[in-house]
Amino acid sequence: MGNSIVKVCNLSHRYSVQWAIRNINFEITENGVVGLLGSNGAGKSTTMNIICGVLNQTEGDVFINGINLRENPVEAKKYIGFLPQQPPLYMDLTVEEYLRHSAFLRLMPAEEVDVAVNQALERCSIVHFRERLIKNLSGGYQQRVGIAQAIVHNPKFVVLDEPTNGLDPNQIVDIRNLIREIAVDHAVLLSTHILSEVQAICDEIKMIENGKLVFSGSMEEFDNYVAPESFVIELGNAPNKSVLLSLCENEGVELLGEGRFRIYFKEDPGITEKYIEASVFNAWDLKDLIVERCSLDEIFAQLSGKTKNRK
Numbered sequence: 001m002g003n004s005i006v007k008v009c010n011l012s013h014r015y016s017v018q019w020a021i022r023n024i025n026f027e028i029t030e031n032g033v034v035g036l037l038g039s040n041g042a043g044k045s046t047t048m049n050i051i052c053g054v055l056n057q058t059e060g061d062v063f064i065n066g067i068n069l070r071e072n073p074v075e076a077k078k079y080i081g082f083l084p085q086q087p088p089l090y091m092d093l094t095v096e097e098y099l100r101h102s103a104f105l106r107l108m109p110a111e112e113v114d115v116a117v118n119q120a121l122e123r124c125s126i127v128h129f130r131e132r133l134i135k136n137l138s139g140g141y142q143q144r145v146g147i148a149q150a151i152v153h154n155p156k157f158v159v160l161d162e163p164t165n166g167l168d169p170n171q172i173v174d175i176r177n178l179i180r181e182i183a184v185d186h187a188v189l190l191s192t193h194i195l196s197e198v199q200a201i202c203d204e205i206k207m208i209e210n211g212k213l214v215f216s217g218s219m220e221e222f223d224n225y226v227a228p229e230s231f232v233i234e235l236g237n238a239p240n241k242s243v244l245l246s247l248c249e250n251e252g253v254e255l256l257g258e259g260r261f262r263i264y265f266k267e268d269p270g271i272t273e274k275y276i277e278a279s280v281f282n283a284w285d286l287k288d289l290i291v292e293r294c295s296l297d298e299i300f301a302q303l304s305g306k307t308k309n310r311k
């Protein structure tokens with residue numbers, strides 16, 4: 001595991017009487033993409049706004065590169081790049097003017113601005129648009145300019161709030177590729193509602209529900225969060241359903257079509273091997289066996305407490 005760039009300790013916030021987030025703790029390391037998931041009103045924006053220094057928390061601490069954000073916000077914010085849901089673009093500026101202005105707002109030393117702006121233009125593949133007014137760019141390129149302003153000061157930590165919202169499928173692919181490139185040497189925190197996006201670009205997941213952190217782990221751990229409870233087997237020379245049911249402590253066998261069965265089971269790591277062995281031993285002519293995993297939507301629903309059980 002790499003060094004920690006962001007450390008969130010016992011973070012709680014209430015807007016009036018009700019707590020929006022409560023006792024959130026996590027760390028983000030120096031590169032890769034962390035997806036921040038949660039239903040509407042779960043507390044994602046509250047958490048992101050606090051981490052970016054836009055909102056002051058009621059309780060707890062946030063450290064950016066070891067600096068306490070509340071005690072030393074100007075210094076800590078030098079390490080943060082933020083693309084809010086609505087990119088803060090000045091439509092009547094050219095791309096270059098806008099990026100220079102962004103570098104100035106980030107308190108970059110004047111002698112470093114030229115190089116920084118050129119690097120951001122190159123990284124986001126918008127060099128050829130440097131003199132174009134932002135209002136004359138397509139939505140996908142405006143989004144690239146939004147990302148360029150978030151990285152122009154080369155921050156260690158980049159926060160992107162729904163960066164592919166409203167883009168067409170080709171632009172979405174381009175922006176996802178760009179995010180992956182940025183994540184090679186930056187820590188990226190990405191908020192999105194699109195689970196396929198999480199699967200496509202995130203290395204880690206943090207999920208907030210009702211103001212609490214309900215999941216924190218790798219994409220693979222998220223994928224395996226719910227153990228499989230069924231598999232489908234196809235046999236060319238299938239025995240009677242009751243024979244399949246008697247093989248082990250199954251929950252049930254469902255006939256799906258000729259020679260195709262869905263077998264439900266409770267935790268049993270060796271169950272598929274038992275069926276493969278029995279197929280060979282009894283010459284059942286095994287054609288296919290597929291373990292049925294939960295979809296990301298189902299895992300999301302379980303973690304957000306919308307379903308207690310998939311069956």
Ligand SMILES: Nc1ncnc2c1ncn2[C@@H]1O[C@H](COP(=O)(O)OP(=O)(O)OP(=O)(O)O)[C@@H](O)[C@H]1O
Pocket residue numbers: 015016020038039040041042043044045046047
């Ligand atoms: N300015 C505010 N004043 C009062 N309550 C607020 C304010 N902003 C958010 N809340 C409440 O705090 C809770 C968390 O909201 P938040 O916007 O952080 O959720 P979210 O996960 O970002 O939701 P969404 O995905 O819909 O943007 C919700 O109950 C919301 O109604």
